[in-house]
Amino acid sequence: MMQITFKINGESITQEVKPALLLIDLIRDHLKLKGTKPGCLEGECGACSVIVDGEAINSCMYLAINVNGKEVITIEGLGDHENPLDNVQEKMVEHGGVQCGFCTPGMVMTTKAYSDKCKKKGITPTREEVKKSLEGNLCRCTGYAKIIDAAEAVYEN
Amino acid sequence: MDFEVINTTTSDELLKAIAANQNSNFRIGAGFTDLINQLKKQNTEELTIINIAQLKDEAYTQIVEEADGLRIGTLATASDIVDNNFIRENYPVLHQAASKLACTQIRNVATLGGNICNVSPSGDMTASLIALKATCHIVDCNGGERAELLSDFIIGLKKTTLKKNEIIKNITIPMNDHHNIISGYEKVGSRKSMEIAIVSLGYHIQMNNDGTITDAGVSCGAVAPTIPFATSACDFLLGKDIQDLTEADKEEFANKVMEYASPISDVRASEWYRKEVLFNLSQTIFS
Structure with missing residues (x-):
């Protein structure tokens, strides 16, 4: 077993984990945060996208031990009591970007990481760039148009 | 999936871990985007992973501009390469190859060293670095160092000259002699994203101010067991004026690139299709 200390959704925690444990299993099975979805694995x-130190990554291909000293944000970390939905989630609702919802947490986390990066650089991406930012997220229901509309709307105002 | 992990955070720890495991079965893990999928398909009980994802040594992690070229640490991610302005401006072939690799989530963790050492004939960053005449800088666990051209480092399908006691520390790319360049990475697959190339073509051609071609690098991906550097196609271009290239010249160039293609038919494409695509790509880079 190896000991790791990291931040998840703002909270610092220390865990004993098996070296081969994947981040997705740490998040879902140990921490019981079921919003991160296991898709193709x-x-x-x-579907399993989470944000590690500001970057979207696939938690199914990431060793849990490698979040040691880092900050992880999952879909559960986006809202709080005062603002239950992040701007990205609100846009997904407004534009009807959710059907079965299985891909949604991954879509939201990828868009969140990308839009935060764009805001930091002061860039408003083109629709093509928004599409490219979502190239690693599959959806089998919506046909993507409404998800891309929602992701593009994040840059309004 | 179960295995032991040795965590390394310094170069010293890394080389000691490699030395201590010379008689056991180990793999090096950096981005893990290929490795996890490989490990899921095999028995990993007797396997040790030397984890370098948390290695902090700048010689392994940084992208540094030097007097005679660019040095890229083996742990630089595809995203680090995509975001680097010097690479975007001076080595478009590498910028495009990194940005066409898989998707954001994978680019954020997949490393340059992993792309090279996975030795796939369709490795995008590797193909672009072969066109750029990159050199691998390799260290061994006894402190020895050696340098080898990347095109010599890869010797066959899934085979390199890397010994069990060695690891790539970084790679260097020679500085461009001229700002006047034609450079790019063409990748053909059945879709744009998350695709492994059916055929790819990396090219980096330098011209002086008169338009005379002074240096050329061309590599072809997914058409041979290795990623060949198309020497005779490059030699054909040297000394020619880029503006005077005729249709016949472009066809001869494409034919010379084809000398390096010996593709197989597999689930992704047939031998015939791969040859057609490579020929057509080679002809169109000058238009």
Whole structure:
């Protein structure tokens, strides 16, 4: 077992984990945060996307021990009592970007990481750039148009 | 999936871990985007992973501009390469290859060293670095160092000259002699994203102010067991004026690139299709 200390959704925690444990299993099975979805489990679908130190990553291909000293944000970390939904989530609702909802946490986390990066650089991405930012997230319901509309609307105002 | 992990945070710890495991079965893990999928398919009980994801040594992690070129640490991620302005301006072939690799989530963790050492004939960053005549800088666990051209480092399908006691520390790319360049990475697949190339073509051609070609690097991905550097196609271009290239010249160039193609038919494409695509790509880079 290896000891790791990291921040998850703002809270600092220390855990004993098996070296081969994947981040997705740490998040879902140990921490009981079930919003992060297991899809293909081989890095194709993006349903398990979470944010580590500001970057979206696939938690199914990331060793839990490698979040040691880092900050992890999952879909549960986006809202609080005063603002239950992040701006990205609100846009998904407004634009009807959710059908079955399985891909939604991954879509939201990828868009959150990308939009935070763009805001930091003062960039408003083009629709093509927004599409490219979501290239690692599959959706089998919506046909993508409404998800891309929602992701683009994040940059309004 | 179960295995032991040795965590390394300094170069010293890394080389000691490699030395201590010369008689056991180990793999090096950095981004893990290929490794996890490989490990899921095999028995990992007797396996040790030397984890370098948390290695802090700048020689392994940084992208540094030097007097005679660019040095890129083996742990630089594809995203680090995409975001680097010097690479975008001076080595478009590498910028494009990194940005066409998989997707954001994978680019954020997948490393340059991993792309090279996975030795896939369709490795995007590797193909672009072969066109750029990159050199691998390798260290061994006894403190020895050696340098080898990347195109010599890869010797066959899934085979490199890397010994069990060695690791790539960084790679260097020679500085451009001229700002006047034609450089890019063409990748053909069945979709734009999350795709492994059916055929790819990396090219980096330098011209002096008169338009005379002074240096050329061309590599072809996914058409041979290795990623060949198309020497005769490059030699054909040297000394020619870029503005005077005729259709016949472009066709001859494409034919010379084809000398390096010996593709197989597999689930992703047939041999015939790969050859057609490579020929057509080679002809169009000058238009």
